[in-house]
Amino acid sequence: MVDPQPQIEPYLEAAAQKELRISHVIETHVQADHVSGARRLAEATGAVVCLHESAGARYPFEPLRDGQVLTLGNVVLTVWHTPGHTPEGISLLVTDRTRGDAPWFVLTGDTLFSGAVGRPDLSGEGTEARLAAQLFESVQRLLSLPDHVEVYPAHFSGAPCGKGLSGKPMSTIGFERRFNAALRIPDQEAFVRFAVDGLPPEPPTFAANRRQNLGEA
C-alpha cells in the first residue's frame, strides 16, 4: 500500500477480498495535507512502514534508499529518491513481471502531477528555492523514462500540493513531456522561478499534520 489515507478499512477489505497480505506500507513523502493512515495500517496488518532514509520520523520505519529494489511476488518496485516537493520524496517505478521486465508505471507522489509539479514550500523547512532546484533534477530524471510509462501521482486537481493540477488523475511520461508547462522549462533557474511563483499560502492544518506524520505529536 502506498500513501494510505487515514481511513484504513477500505484497504483491509480490498486485501481480504483478493486474499492479499499487506506487507509494506510505503509513504512517498511525509505528508502535510492529511494525517496518514500508514502507521495504523501497519499495526493492523503487521506490515512495515517504509520511508526514504532521510525522513526524520520519530517512529521505527524501514529506510528506503535510491535504487533499492523491492520484490513483491510478480511486482517489482524500484525506489528513486526524487526530492523537491519535500527533501525525502520518492517515486516508485513499478514493473509487472508477468507482462515485461521494464517499468509499466511510476508512482510519483507529489513530485510530478498530471499537469503540474509539487510545491517546494510544504516541508516546513523554509528552503523552497533549494528544494525547487532539486525538484528540477527530479523531474528531469523522471523524464528519462520512456513516453509510454504511466504516471500515477498522489493528487489531482483540488489538492493544495501543487498549482494547476489536471482533473485527470493519471497521465503518461510522454503526455507530460509534451504538455506539462513546468516540464517544458529547459533550465533550472527559470524552473525555480516558475515553481516558487504565485504559491497560495500554506493551509493552516499542514504544520500539525506534518508533526503527527513524523510521530512528533
Ligand SMILES: [Fe+2]
Ligand atoms: Fe505532499
